[in-house]
Amino acid sequence: MFNPTIPQEAQDFIEFVNQSPSPFHATHEAAKILKAAGYTEIKERDSWNEGLIQREGKYYFTRNGSAIIAFHVGGKYNPGNGFSIVGAHTDSPCLKVKPVSKKDKSGYLEVGVQLYGGGIWHTWFDRDLSVAGRVLIEHEDGTFKHTLVKVDRPILRIPTLAIHLDRTANDSFTFNKENQLAPILATAAKAQLSGITATEGVESEANHHPLLVRILADEMKVEPNQIRDFELAVYDTQKSTIGGACNEFIFSPRLDNLEMSYCSIIALTQAKDIENDTNIRIAALFDNEEVGSMTAHGADSNLLPVTLQRLANTRVVDAKDVSLTAFEESIHKSILVSADMAHAIHPNYADRHEENHRPEMHKGTVIKINANQRYATTAVTSMVLKELAKKHQIPIQEFVVRNDSSCGSTIGPMLSAKLGLRTVDVGNPQLSMHSIRETGGTDDVKHGIDLLRVFYEEFAVLEQRFIVD
Template identity: 85%
Template sequence: MFNPTAPQEAQDFIDFVNKSPSPFHCTFEAAEILKKAGYKEIKERDSWNNGLIERQGKYYFTRNGSALVAFQVGGKYNPGNGFSIIGAHTDSPCLKLKPVSKKNKSGYLEVGVQLYGGGLWHTWFDRDLSVAGRVLVEQEDGTFKHTLVKIDRPILRIPTIAIHLDRGANESFSFNKETQLAPILATEAKAQLTGIVATEGVESEAHHHPLLIRVLADEMNVQPQQIRDFELAVYDTQLSTIGGACNEFIFSPRLDNEEMSYCAIRALTEATDIENDANIRLVALFDNEEIGSQTAHGADSNLLPVTLQRLANTHVVDCSDVSLTAFEESIHKSILVSADMAHAWHPNYSDKHEENHHPQMHKGTVIKVNANQRYATTAVTSLVLKELAKKHQIPIQEFVVRNDSSCGSTIGPMLSAKLGLRTVDIGNPQLSMHSIREMGGTDDVAHGIKLLRVFYEEFAVLEQKFIVD
């Protein structure tokens, strides 16, 4: 029987993305991988001196529960040495519940949502939807606990209108994002039969349908009045899966950018020879890239600059004294790999791609270049990855956008400018970017992990061959 097996890395990634319907879940699952690899959780609010940070030590911390930084100190690290950095993001375009989401319309209970990021919103119609995110739960002692929630069963749906009532739908499907993109939760008749009504004084039930609050409370095994606030995203309950006649595709939500986040974490935990590394290896998973990164936990915040500065100025155990300019010295020995998914060559829209740049699935991670620096790649930074790929026979590709097409951007340019940090933008190729269901190649997960792993293992030595200031 013809039934090819997908690479194990792709199967493991599918398990990861199925557990990660929100940035909070993505961050949690990344932390789980780190903990299994021996990484120790530390806090930004604590001092990192007094012998906390050691050579070959492995550490991570989270911010807001939706962003994460993890690092491992090289065995030959000294203050002023460089950082080998990979940056990615945990968020994806989605619908998020409004602060007051309760809607009653035409005999239905609907949930009011906001549009997060630049999604292909027409793909959210006629999908089996649910909610996931974090809930602030009041404890018996009056404290509030950050609690993850994921309702596995479909409880929401946004139905399209029948072709009989809109004969032009196939020629031009358009809709009002405020009035026609509201998910249906239940009928008013069935909701009344449940007997679930708003309880006086319970603020969450005043702002949201009591039926929704009861579903959340039952899932978390708490009382409805304990739910004080939440940040919930709508997500597609259809699981990520392997597909295609040759089992060569990943059909999944949130490939952009959970795939590169996963590759980065796996690369950090699997990289070897830390005892001979003179650098600090670091991964930063930011939130809010899809809306511009200008938040306290986004790439345009102080998260990475402050972390690098603290590490450069920390008295690592057994290291020599810290120079007053250790941070400034280290930046110019460092590089950032900005890892965000790339556009694969689309067979049905081939004219949308530049004629000499056709990234394809299974043919390697893509180096993204833009003359106007929408991507931060330079000849020097791209050569770093090209040299590593050549040495280890890892496939790699290049991409530029057509001159008559707009170009997206990433966290790379903003971090490069903020820190004066050499940066290269890369990503695995995919189709249907920003759709509720995206499409990638199974081989590319392994390609991405391997490329980023050898970057961690060898950049500190390779960097010495580059004499460009």
């Protein structure tokens, strides 16, 4: 029987993405992986004084529940030494439930949604949809707690118009994003027969259909009046899976950028030889990259700069005293690998790629370069990864966009400029980026993990060979 093997790394990633329908869930799942690997949770609001941060210590913290930073302190680290950083993001384009989402149209209950990021919105039609995110619950003691919710069954759908009513649909499928992209929750008749109606004084039911609020309350085993507010993303309930005749594809939502987020965390936890490392190894997963990163928990915030400053200015147990310029010294011994998915060549649109830069699945992580600095890669920073890939026989590719095509961007340029930090932009190749269902290669999860793992293990030593400022 023909049954090709599936890399374990791809299988494990699928489990991660299936449990991560929102940035809050992705952060929670990343924290679970870190805890299992012996990482200790700390808080930004607490003091990181002497005695907390130790050589070979493993730590993480979250911000807003949707961004997470983890770090592993080298056994030979001293203040003023460098940081080996990998940055990625937890968010993906999606529909988000509006603050007042209640809509009634032509005998249907609909849920008002906002567009988040640059999604391929026509792919959201005729899919089995549900909601996931975080809910603020009021408890008996008067406290409000952030609670994750994920409704596993499909409760929403955006139906297309029948071909008989729009004969042009196959030629030009267009729609109004405000009026025609609202998911249907239920029929008004069935909702009335359910007996679930608005309860006086329940604020959430004034803004949202009581039926939706009841579903959330039942899922979390609380009363509807305990739900004070929420941030919900609409997601596709069809699970991520392995496909292709040779089990070579990952068919999945949110490959951009949960795949590189996953590779970053796994590489950090798997990296060896920490006892000899002079650097601090860091994985930083930010929220809101798809909408510009200019939020308190995005890459354009103070999240990474403040973290690096605090680490540089913290006297690690048994380390030398901190100099006044420790932070500035450390930045110039550091590098950021900005890890965000890349475009694989599309067989039906091959002309959209530059002829000498056509990344393929299974052939390695892609180094992304752009003369207009949409990516922050330089000759120096790309050589770091090329040297490591060559030494360990890890496949790697390069990509530039065509001159007559627009170019996306990443967190790399903004962090590089903000910190004066050497940066290289990379990502695993995929198809259908920003679709509700994307396609990646099963081998590339391992390629990404391996490349980032050897970066963590060996950058501090390799950096000594570079004499370019």
